[in-house]
Amino acid sequence: MKNKFKTLLRKIRRMGFKIKEEPEIDDPVCGMEIADDFTSSEYKGVKYYFCSENCKMDFESNPSKYLD
Known part of the structure; x- marks a missing residue:
């Protein structure tokens, strides 16, 4: 289906x-x-997007945990 699209x-x-x-x-x-x-x-200086406020709060509490 994806290939047809x-x-x-x-x-x-x-x-x-x-x-x-x-x-x-x-x-x-x-x-x-x-x-x-x-x-x-x-x-x-980088903007990150989240699916929910919960994910945003988790990220803000420890950003380095979620970044490479």
């Missing part, structure tokens, strides 16, 4: 239409893929 997108692009692809953003605490309109927090 990608093929369709390629065909649409060839016809001259532009499609804005949203970047994939992963919650650094639980790994869930989310949109950038969810709750966020900034750490060392």
Whole structure:
């Protein structure tokens, strides 16, 4: 199914239409893929997004635990 969707997108692009692809953003605490309109927090000048307030609070209590 995913390949059919990608093929369709390629065909649409060839016809001259532009499609804005949203970047994939992963919650650094639980790994869930989310949109950038969810709750966020900034750490060392970088904005991080979270699926819930709970994940945000966990991150803010110990950011280095969740970052590489």
